[in-house]
Amino acid sequence: xxxxxxxxxxxxxxxxxxxxxxxxLSIFYEFxxxxxxxxxKRRFAFxxxxxxxxxxxxxxxxxxxxxxxxxxxHSIRTSNVGKKEAFLILLFLSIxxxxxxxxxxxxxxxxxxxxxxxxxxxxAIILTYAIYRSKIFKTPEE
Amino acid sequence: xxxVSITFTMAKVIVPFYIVIxxxxxxxxxxxxSDFFKPFMQLIxxxxxxxxGLMAGYFINLYAAIAVIAPLELSSKDITIxxxxxxxxxxxxxxxxxxxxxxxNAWLLMSVRVFFSxxxxxxxxxxxxxxx
Numbered sequence: 001x002x003x004x005x006x007x008x009x010x011x012x013x014x015x016x017x018x019x020x021x022x023x024x025l026s027i028f029y030e031f032x033x034x035x036x037x038x039x040x041k042r043r044f045a046f047x048x049x050x051x052x053x054x055x056x057x058x059x060x061x062x063x064x065x066x067x068x069x070x071x072x073x074h075s076i077r078t079s080n081v082g083k084k085e086a087f088l089i090l091l092f093l094s095i096x097x098x099x100x101x102x103x104x105x106x107x108x109x110x111x112x113x114x115x116x117x118x119x120x121x122x123x124a125i126i127l128t129y130a131i132y133r134s135k136i137f138k139t140p141e142e
Numbered sequence: 143x144x145x146v147s148i149t150f151t152m153a154k155v156i157v158p159f160y161i162v163i164x165x166x167x168x169x170x171x172x173x174x175x176s177d178f179f180k181p182f183m184q185l186i187x188x189x190x191x192x193x194x195g196l197m198a199g200y201f202i203n204l205y206a207a208i209a210v211i212a213p214l215e216l217s218s219k220d221i222t223i224x225x226x227x228x229x230x231x232x233x234x235x236x237x238x239x240x241x242x243x244x245x246x247n248a249w250l251l252m253s254v255r256v257f258f259s260x261x262x263x264x265x266x267x268x269x270x271x272x273x274x
Binding site: 003004006007008010011012014015018019022023056065066069072073076077083086087090091094095096098099102103105106109110111112115116119120123127 | 146153156157160161163164165168204209211213216222225228230232233236237244245246251258262
């Protein structure tokens with residue numbers, strides 16, 4: 001019985017800590033959703049992602065695949081992003097998404113947030129660039 | 143309010159998981175699982191118990207993973223490695239479904255995530271050892 005009470009207490013404390021992270025983030029996300037992202041027009045061109053792909057890309061990086069799903073699916077379907085570019089966007093996001101929330105919830109239990117963000121961001125750029133430049137990718141689109 | 147409901151959903155996962163893990167720790171079942179995964183987990187520099195956390199993260203979500211990992215009281219290095227692996231690869235059933243909706247090859251991307259998450263764990267483990 002004591003085990004249950006201690007575990008209950010600890011898990012509730014952990015949940016409360018996470019509340020303090022998730023609450024402000026969700027307000028920030030709502031704010032972001034309503035804005036057009038003109039953040040970095042050409043910055044991602046070198047890995048094959050154009051201006052059209054920026055909305056799903058930036059949404060995914062910041063908000064993530066689960067909560068950003070609506071925006072990502074809608075913007076990829078409606079914005080004339082080609083099949084290959086869509087793949088690059090999702091490839092990038094596979095490695096690097098929801099970097100704020102995913103990072104902070106682990107920082108709460110003791111992780112090094114800087115390493116987490118830097119590692120995922122760099123890996124995503126290298127991988128997307130490698131595929132964009134590779135021969136498989138250069139074949140003409142059907 | 144969105145944030146409150148998210149946290150409530152999350153607490154519904156964390157609290158029962160946390161309690162179950164505390165119990166399993168007492169039964170010695172974790173030791174069995176740990177021993178089984180030990181050889182592989184050594185590659186990524188994590189104790190065998192963390193394998194449970196990784197699986198909870200892969201198949202369920204990050205909150206389940208945290209509920210499993212938090213009571214294990216790992217070092218900051220171990221938690222960072224686990225967080226890197228889980229950050230790249232988590233909630234696979236749900237997020238693969240989302241990816242599929244965009245029309246790209248979701249199964250390929252899921253494999254990419256799992257592969258690179260484990261590879262990143264190995265790499266970060268090596269780098270961390272070099273610098274400390």
